[in-house]
Amino acid sequence: MGAIGGEKLKQVEKEQKAQTAGAREERILVVVRLRPLSDKEIIANEVADWECINDNTILYRNNLREGSTFPSAYTFDRVFRGDCLTKQVYEEGAKEVALSVVSGINSTIFAYGQTSSGKTYTMTGITEYTVADIFDYINRHKERAFVLKFSAIEIYNEAIRDLLSSENTQLKLRDDPERGIIVEKVTEEVLRDWNHLKELLAICEAQRKIGETSLNERSSRSHQIIRLTIESSAREFLGKENSTTLAASVNFVDLAGSERASQSLSTGARLKEGCHINRSLLTLSTVIRKLSKGRQGHINYRDSKLTRILQPCLGGNARTAIICTLSPARSHVEQTRNTLLFACCAKEVATKAQVNVVMSDKALVKHLQREVARLESELKSPVPPPSNSDYAALLRRKDLQIQKMENDIRELTKQRDLAQSRVEDLLSVIRNDKHSGQSARINYQPNQQEGDAWEDDYSASESSCLADSNRLDVHVGKFNSIHCSDTESGSNIEQPYHQPLNNHEDHSMSVSGQSLDETLGETADDPDEYCKEVQCIETEEPARDYNSDSRGLPNGESEGTLALTVYGDGDGTDQEAMSTSMNGDREANHIQNGIAVDSLEQRLHHVQNTTDSLVSPDKSSPYPQLADLSSSRSLNLSRSLSCRADVMRGTSSPYADRKHFESTPPNGWEKIFPGRPHGYGKNFPLLNYGANNGVLSRNNSQSSLGSASIKTSVDEDITSIQSFVAGFKKQLANGQIQSTELEVDESRKSMKDVGLDPMHDASSTPLHWPQEFERLQRAILELWQACNVSLVHRTYFFLLFKGDPADSIYMEVELRRLTFLKESFSEGNQAAEDGRTLTLASSVRSLHREKQTLSRLLRKRFTEEEREKLYKKWGIELNSKQRRLQLVNQLWSNNKDMSHVKDSAAIVAKLIRFVEQGKALKEMFGLSFTPPHPRRRSYGWKNSMASLF
């Protein structure tokens, strides 16, 4: 280390900066020193079980160790046999680390081991050898001025004492922002020479608490820390403005030894000391253990004074060496092992030492002046600002971003409002269902004997399902929770939570593989159980990507849905709960709008169907008959359990099970139809539109809305549906569409005839078609409204499909189209395949244009008298302006009121001169399985409307 100044100083600063920045991580050096057997131990005929077999490995040699689970060999940076001198231990195990201090790097050497293992013996030597070498270094570097400061403390019974002070006052620790932990008011002696050191060490020895135990006549009862601080500066620059100082400390830590009271035979004060010693050593080993695992989590340095003081040495800015001292005696094997375990952990701990430079005030000022100059020059030649065109482009981008976000907000708000209104509808459906379910039960007159038995149980359970919507909801929740709690219940019906939704086959089979009794029997009557399971979902799956995960959830539902269902109470608060949930983040809104409401509707429908199937002793029902249930051991189980069974099984109707439908999200594959996911087609009844076209009248139709376009208003197409139909046809051609029924329900194996047209096959007629029709119709009505579908289209569809079971396919297709459309809207602008873009806004505009056209037709098709009658009926002031438009605006505006819907349809039908044209017209809404002809695209509603007007 030579004198530095001027340009050299800059260089040193640079190096120091580099050194500081590049502070290297290195592991603590761990060495082991085995002492020889003491005289006492030899007299006691102790055996030395430990042996250093080479420079790095210590071995436990005990013939009696059969069956021991402890390792017998331990490897460290260095191990020293009992006959090694302390000088060697110093030279090979501590010197390098200890002497880092002269280079401005903090260092610590400490001895750890059980009582009487030789810590003090070792550390005394290490301290002296180090200081001797430091003096030697100083003598060899006359060009630098050194200042050595000596301080010593002990931690006795968790109190810090100054070993250089005769006062017995307790010292305090303080966190210094610059220097870290410091011991306040500790005496610091400037070391003059070797003799001075010896003098000070003697004082420390005299002051240190030492006591006699059975293991050690002079047992150290405190932790001793001797600190030597070295500051050095180049003599050449002393007192000059450019002088800097290197400052670092080396700590010599002689820990008190861990001891067993039984072995050290401590009592009274010794016992108390032993407790303090052990406790602080335990904290030290805990800190070391945690640090050895990579500093994750909280490190409890503050749990003891020892670890607080040693904190920089254990994981901070210091180089550290630990000398673990061991007794070879067999009687100490346990303590020796503990020490070795500590040593094993310690060797995994890394520190990050760096050079500590202290600048003189003048040097600091100069350094800062240079820094200011550098910054000023940077300011004078700033980085050129972006050009105006760059700014303009940036602004444009930002504007677009803002615009897009505003659109998103609007869309989401609309969706939320829509979803809320649908929730209201659903709640009213629940209430209606309650009434209808109850009245159905009253009408049911089963066989008296069986019926009585069943009736009793059923009566009780029915109330739990129908009259108590809480209960109803809870059961739906149970269904969901099953999917995450399978391992606990051990039931084979459960599907993994991430079961792909499209795999209906698996799902259905696993359910149907279980008897209804079992299915019912699994459901406990304890609502808390459900709550627990629900919480399981909520806590285990807190943050899912709903866009993708909604597909992965059972039943295509989200946690949001689940929460709504479980915690709602079926009356006004249901809605409140849902609304609350809906007012969550945008993602949640998306889920609720896009999925949750549909899912809820679906669940309600399932429950309703189950209710119906149980109430009506329908022979064709795939579910066990009520009479069968009466003999079941689950006879007393509630009907709500059946609801669950139903939910799990699917429904009797191929159309009723919207779970299947929803499990294939409508957005995505309709646009780019890669082929139907496995199981998708199982929602459909058996179809054979291939070679046997002749079987189906509609197959021959050349006029197909499906092949042409979907109309959302008079003059808007959604040609994406072509993809849907194309995909559908492709599946049909590939024979992939098969019956879900076959897989869901054993009782319907008669439907194995793949290719049987459902319209001509009694077995495939939905079991509860009237109810199913009503449900589909309601759903379609709502979707028409939501998608601003043309009033003419609504009228045609409504008048053509009045509930004939053969209409089911058209209903289903319409529902799918609309669902797809709604999804498309909810995702913002959707480019149709022919390049046209349809948005919610454009559909509103088109609907507006259609209404104006219809209002003009009002004058043509209705006499003045008829119109006045209509105005009166529809509450329009006779002297008000734009009465016709007012009337048209009211048409199809209330999809909840069927008489309103019928009246609207009748008026529009008259306006457009709707003529019943038999099935041919129906084809317009159905499926054309001939390849779509490009020109046929023009055969949309626009043309057909034109011809009709």
Ligand SMILES: Nc1ncnc2c1ncn2[C@@H]1O[C@H](COP(=O)(O)OP(=O)(O)OP(=O)(O)O)[C@@H](O)[C@H]1O
């Ligand atoms: N390597 C060694 N060679 C010879 N004797 C040793 C060695 N190590 C320790 N001793 C002797 O063993 C006895 C106990 O040593 P020492 O006091 O250093 O143990 P200790 O670990 O500091 O004990 P405590 O924790 O109780 O203070 C002393 O008499 C010491 O001289």
